[in-house]
Amino acid sequence: MITSTVENYVKQIYLQQQENPADLLPMGKLATAMNVVPGTATAMVKALADSGLVDYEPRGGIRLTHGGEQLALHVLRRHRILESFLVEILGLDWSEVHEEAETLEHAVSDKVLERMDHLMNRPQYDPHGDPIPTAKGQISHIRLMPLSDMAPGTSAQVARVADQDAAFLRFAEKNGLLPGVKFSLISSDSQADAVTIRLRNKQTITLGGKAAEKILVRKKTG
Numbered sequence: 726m727i728t729s730t731v732e733n734y735v736k737q738i739y740l741q742q743q744e745n746p747a748d749l750l751p752m753g754k755l756a757t758a759m760n761v762v763p764g765t766a767t768a769m770v771k772a773l774a775d776s777g778l779v780d781y782e783p784r785g786g787i788r789l790t791h792g793g794e795q796l797a798l799h800v801l802r803r804h805r806i807l808e809s810f811l812v813e814i815l816g817l818d819w820s821e822v823h824e825e826a827e828t829l830e831h832a833v834s835d836k837v838l839e840r841m842d843h844l845m846n847r848p849q850y851d852p853h854g855d856p857i858p859t860a861k862g863q864i865s866h867i868r869l870m871p872l873s874d875m876a877p878g879t880s881a882q883v884a885r886v887a888d889q890d891a892a893f894l895r896f897a898e899k900n901g902l903l904p905g906v907k908f909s910l911i912s913s914d915s916q917a918d919a920v921t922i923r924l925r926n927k928q929t930i931t932l933g934g935k936a937a938e939k940i941l942v943r944k945k946t947g
């Protein structure tokens with residue numbers, strides 16, 4: 726049976742795998758991400774392997790099977806449509822919708838989800854800029870770069886804010902660093918670990934290195 730625990734594991738394995746797609750996911754890393762002790766994660770992964778959702782090599786690590794990946798993409802689809810719905814239709818703040826979606830993603834029916842998706846004209850990205858998988862389990866893989874890797878004098882567009890932490894999201898919103906916003910990098914000071922950017926409205930913002938790593942951008946191509 727697919728419980729919410731199974732869905733959460735499969736989703737987390739998928740997200741962790743995206744960071745190093747070529748490698749098996751180490752059990753320790755999964756346990757940390759799930760906030761459980763390694764023994765708990767191992768027992769769960771064995772059950773997932775028995776259900777055909779993951780391949781598990783005791784010394785190497787974990788990888789989702791095709792079936793596991795499809796399940797993960799369905800959970801992500803529910804999560805990201807719910808986040809979009811909560812922000813766009815219900816008017817919740819984007820810093821608070823992740824937690825709500827974590828609960829609702831296990832409860833929403835396909836029928837309700839389909840109506841939400843339809844009502845919003847089938848958005849491709851959620852409010853944080855993450856791509857929404859299609860109902861057929863397809864997802865766009867656009868290579869993004871962290872703002873911290875940009876060279877001074879170059880321009881880009883905010884594509885994703887890669888942190889679901891409410892305080893960080895409020896910081897990003899307060900400074901206008903929302904997906905779609907265009908800016909130029911004015912200076913990058915490695916000694917001070919800070920970058921300064923200028924938005925289109927001429928406002929300048931200085932970000933610390935940590936914050937700049939969490940803002941993912943798409944390079945401007947004209």
Ligand SMILES: [Zn+2]
Pocket residue numbers: 804808822823824826889
């Ligand atoms: Zn979320």
